[in-house]
Amino acid sequence: MIDPNPKAVDPVCGMSVQVGSEATSVEYEGNHYYFCSQQCADTFNSEPTKYITA
Numbered sequence: 152m153i154d155p156n157p158k159a160v161d162p163v164c165g166m167s168v169q170v171g172s173e174a175t176s177v178e179y180e181g182n183h184y185y186f187c188s189q190q191c192a193d194t195f196n197s198e199p200t201k202y203i204t205a
Contacts, residue, residue: 159185162202163194179203 157170166187168174175186179199186192195202 161185161187161191162204163191166191 159168159170159174160166161168162184164187168185168187170185175189175192177184177186177192177195177199179195184195184202186195
């Protein structure tokens with residue numbers, strides 16, 4: 152069954168984020184990352200490899 156309300160974890164602060172048109176997101180190296188705020192997205196964009204886990 153497909154989750155009608157998919158969630159992601161903000162890689163900067165660890166907060167659970169509702170995936171959708173309202174969520175701030177960034178595409179990096181072919182992957183989408185979702186954020187709780189533009190501030191977390193900006194932090195990620197400044198140094199993405201610091202926030203990506205293997």
